[in-house]
Amino acid sequence: MAALTLQQILTPGNVLDLFCDFTTPQKNKLLILASTDPRLVFFIINSELTEFRSRTEEIKDAQVEIKKVEHAFLTKDSWADCSKAIHLFDVQEVARQINSKTGAFKGVLHDNAKAAIRAVVKDSRLLENRDKTAILQSL
Numbered sequence: 001m002a003a004l005t006l007q008q009i010l011t012p013g014n015v016l017d018l019f020c021d022f023t024t025p026q027k028n029k030l031l032i033l034a035s036t037d038p039r040l041v042f043f044i045i046n047s048e049l050t051e052f053r054s055r056t057e058e059i060k061d062a063q064v065e066i067k068k069v070e071h072a073f074l075t076k077d078s079w080a081d082c083s084k085a086i087h088l089f090d091v092q093e094v095a096r097q098i099n100s101k102t103g104a105f106k107g108v109l110h111d112n113a114k115a116a117i118r119a120v121v122k123d124s125r126l127l128e129n130r131d132k133t134a135i136l137q138s139l
Helices: 051-055 091-100 111-123 129-138
Strands: 014-020 027-035 041-046 063-066 078-086 104-108
Touching: 014 041, 014 091, 027 078, 027 111, 027 129, 041 129, 063 111, 078 111, 111 129
Parallel strands: none
Antiparallel strands: 014 027, 014 104, 027 041, 041 078, 063 078
């Protein structure tokens, strides 16, 4: 298989494995690229729902199940946290991580997952309107 270009990697709906210095502990996380215009917007994929995410109703409603059976890159059913848009990566940082092998393209989100994420984003009161608009136009 030919190597993907950065433009191909930076397609909304793709899942990337990137090093996240904003998590505790700092580690690589799977991230869904939800939009690229006017800036990169990601959602984190978590393998479990934390007590906080399942206790807080509005945040719990913003968790979208991502099924392993539809996503070969997952080791188990997981959750896209659509309660918070991540803007902490720019194109240069993604390129740096991909080129240095600290980051990687993992796969493409299944259409069912994309539709579920769009539905959550459309009704979200947690996301900024500009992020909602960008995600709904991109994903």
